[in-house]
Amino acid sequence: MKTVALLVKNGIGFGHLRRAVLIAEAMQKRGRLKPVIISQASSLSLFKNTPVDVVNFPLLHRVSSAVAEDAYTAILDRLLDKLDPAVVVEDTYPDPRYLALPSLADRPRLLVMRRLDGASFDHLRSQGRFVAFDKVLIAQSRADFALEGHSGESAAAVEWSGRFSFVGNLSYTPTPEEIARTRAEYAPHGEPLVVVNGGAGGDQMPDGYGDRLFSACAQVAERLLATGHRARFVFITGPYYAGRPLSETANVTVRRYEPRLAALLAAARVAVIKPGNNALSEALSGQAHLVLVPDVSFLEGLDEHASRVVDQYGGAISTADPDVLEQLVREALDRLPRTERPEANHEGLLQTLEAIEDLAHPVRPRVPQRQLMLALTFGKGRDVAGLRGMLPSPLKNVQLLDGTSAADADGLASETVSRPRDRAGIVALPGVEPPAVPPQEFIDRGARLAITPGPVPRAITRWIELAPAVPSLVVLAAEHVVAREGSLDANLRRIARTAARQETACVILDLSHLADDDDSVKHYLQGLAEWLGTQPVTLLTSEEAIARVAQRLLEQS
Incomplete structure (x- = not known):
C-alpha cells in the first residue's frame, strides 16, 4: 500500500495537528493509502489515542537554533527518503525549509491551507511559495476566502491557475x-x-x-x-x-x-x-x-x-x-x-481524501509540446458568431475577436469581450492607451484575460495597477500578425518563430485585410489549419491560456 506523509511542525499551536489527525484517520479508515504523520510537537497528548503511525521529532533545546534546524532537516530528509511517500501533504501554509529537500524532489505535493489573512497570503504568493505544490486545498468556502481582503493578483491566481480548490473548513464534528x-x-x-x-x-x-x-x-x-x-x-x-x-x-x-x-x-x-x-x-x-x-x-x-x-x-x-x-x-x-x-462539512473531508488519492495514482506524464493561443480578428462589422462555423477542425480552439476597440469613446461595449459559450472571456487592448473604463468593469462583464499586440505598454500596466480589480485582469503580450492576399507562408513563418521562442505564445491574427468575402477567409483558414496539423503545436483554449498566465502570479520572486 502506498504511503502518504503528512508534514506538520508545531511548538505553539495545536489546530493544524488536529486537522492532520482528522485527515489521516479518515484516510486510514478508507484503507486505500497508509498515512504517516511527521511532527515536531512539544506535547504528544494529541497522538496518544490515534491509530495512525506518528513520527514526532524532539525539540532540540540544548543546541543553538541553527544547528537544531540543520539536524532536523537532515534527519527529516533521510526519513522521507526511507518512507518513499507517494504523496506529501503539508498543512497550514508553505514551509520554505521543505522546498530544497532532495527527498521531496519530483514527489506529488499537496497543501491543506487554513485561512490566512489577505496580506499574509499575498506575501507568500509573491515569494513563490505555492509553486512547489501540485494542488492547494483551501480550508474555507469561496465566499469566506473573498472576505479576507486578498489582492487582485492573489484572487486571480486562486481563481484561474488551476492549482487551488475550496474544500470548506475541516474540523471534527461530534455526534x-x-x-x-x-x-x-x-x-x-x-x-x-x-x-x-x-x-x-x-x-x-x-x-x-x-x-x-x-x-x-x-x-x-x-x-x-x-x-x-x-x-x-x-x-x-x-x-x-x-x-x-x-x-x-x-x-x-x-x-x-x-x-x-x-x-x-x-x-x-x-x-x-x-x-x-x-x-x-x-x-x-x-x-x-x-x-x-x-x-x-x-x-x-x-x-x-x-x-x-x-x-x-x-x-x-x-x-x-x-x-x-x-x-x-x-x-x-x-x-x-x-x-x-454552519452546516457540518463532511463533503470537504471527502474532497480532501480524493485529491490526495488522485495525486497518489497519477496519469503518466506526457512530454509537453509547444502551446499557442491563437486569436483571430476579422474587423468591424463582421458576424463573428457566423464565422465560427467556417473554422476547420484543427482551429476549433482559436479565439474569435471582433474589431471593436476596448477604448472606444462609447465606453465598454459588450463586443469587446470574446466569450463564446463555455469559454472564459478575453478582451483585446489595442494600442498603447488604456481604456476609459476601469479594469473592474471588464471583469464584471466576464473578461478574465487581456491581450495586447506587442509588449504590454506601461500605460496599460499602470491602468491595471492604479484601479486594481478583484480578481485581477491578467495580461498576455501577443504577436500581431496581419494576413493579406498571398501572405500565408510569411505569416506561418512568423507564427512558427513566436511559438518556438515562447513556451506559451499568443498570436493575434488580423484577417480584416483579406478580401471581404467568405471564400477568401475560408481559403486562408484552410491553409492555416493544414499547416498546424503538421506541427507539434497545441492550440490553447481560453481557460488553459488564462490558467497559464495566472500561474505566473504564483512564480514571482
Whole structure:
C-alpha cells in the first residue's frame, strides 16, 4: 500500500495537528493509502489515542537554533527518503525549509491551507511559495476566502491557475451522543457550562496571553459562585500553557488537554476562546454563545476574523479583562442557546481524501509540446458568431475577436469581450492607451484575460495597477500578425518563430485585410489549419491560456 506523509511542525499551536489527525484517520479508515504523520510537537497528548503511525521529532533545546534546524532537516530528509511517500501533504501554509529537500524532489505535493489573512497570503504568493505544490486545498468556502481582503493578483491566481480548490473548513464534528456524554460528565446536574480555551496554550508573542485569559476567567468564575450562579467553568489550558497554576474550585474544572474538546465546546452554553481556526469552528458547531478574546496569531488576522464571525453568528469580542468578561458571560448565560450555526462539512473531508488519492495514482506524464493561443480578428462589422462555423477542425480552439476597440469613446461595449459559450472571456487592448473604463468593469462583464499586440505598454500596466480589480485582469503580450492576399507562408513563418521562442505564445491574427468575402477567409483558414496539423503545436483554449498566465502570479520572486 502506498504511503502518504503528512508534514506538520508545531511548538505553539495545536489546530493544524488536529486537522492532520482528522485527515489521516479518515484516510486510514478508507484503507486505500497508509498515512504517516511527521511532527515536531512539544506535547504528544494529541497522538496518544490515534491509530495512525506518528513520527514526532524532539525539540532540540540544548543546541543553538541553527544547528537544531540543520539536524532536523537532515534527519527529516533521510526519513522521507526511507518512507518513499507517494504523496506529501503539508498543512497550514508553505514551509520554505521543505522546498530544497532532495527527498521531496519530483514527489506529488499537496497543501491543506487554513485561512490566512489577505496580506499574509499575498506575501507568500509573491515569494513563490505555492509553486512547489501540485494542488492547494483551501480550508474555507469561496465566499469566506473573498472576505479576507486578498489582492487582485492573489484572487486571480486562486481563481484561474488551476492549482487551488475550496474544500470548506475541516474540523471534527461530534455526534449528538458524544455531546450529550461530555455534557453529562462535566455538568452532571444540568448546570450551564462555560468552556474557556486559549488554543494550545502557547504564546506566539511573549505577552502572557494564556495567563491573562485564564486568570481573568478564574475571577469571573469566583464572582458567579459568590452570587449563587449554577454555571460550571471548564478551563482547557492547552498542553503548552505556562502561566500561573490554576486551582480547581467548586465551580471550576481544569484540564491541560481534553481529547473531546470538540464535543465539550459543542456542549457549552458559553465559549470563551481565542478565535483560532479549529477551536472557533468546533464552538460554532454547537449552541454556545461566543465570547472571543483575540491574541497575536501568525498569518491569521484574528481581530478582523473575529469581527466577521460575530457579525454572522452573534456573540462578543473582548479583552482578557475580568470586569468586561463577567458582564459578557452573565449576559450570554441569560440568553437561549444559539441556533445560528454552519452546516457540518463532511463533503470537504471527502474532497480532501480524493485529491490526495488522485495525486497518489497519477496519469503518466506526457512530454509537453509547444502551446499557442491563437486569436483571430476579422474587423468591424463582421458576424463573428457566423464565422465560427467556417473554422476547420484543427482551429476549433482559436479565439474569435471582433474589431471593436476596448477604448472606444462609447465606453465598454459588450463586443469587446470574446466569450463564446463555455469559454472564459478575453478582451483585446489595442494600442498603447488604456481604456476609459476601469479594469473592474471588464471583469464584471466576464473578461478574465487581456491581450495586447506587442509588449504590454506601461500605460496599460499602470491602468491595471492604479484601479486594481478583484480578481485581477491578467495580461498576455501577443504577436500581431496581419494576413493579406498571398501572405500565408510569411505569416506561418512568423507564427512558427513566436511559438518556438515562447513556451506559451499568443498570436493575434488580423484577417480584416483579406478580401471581404467568405471564400477568401475560408481559403486562408484552410491553409492555416493544414499547416498546424503538421506541427507539434497545441492550440490553447481560453481557460488553459488564462490558467497559464495566472500561474505566473504564483512564480514571482
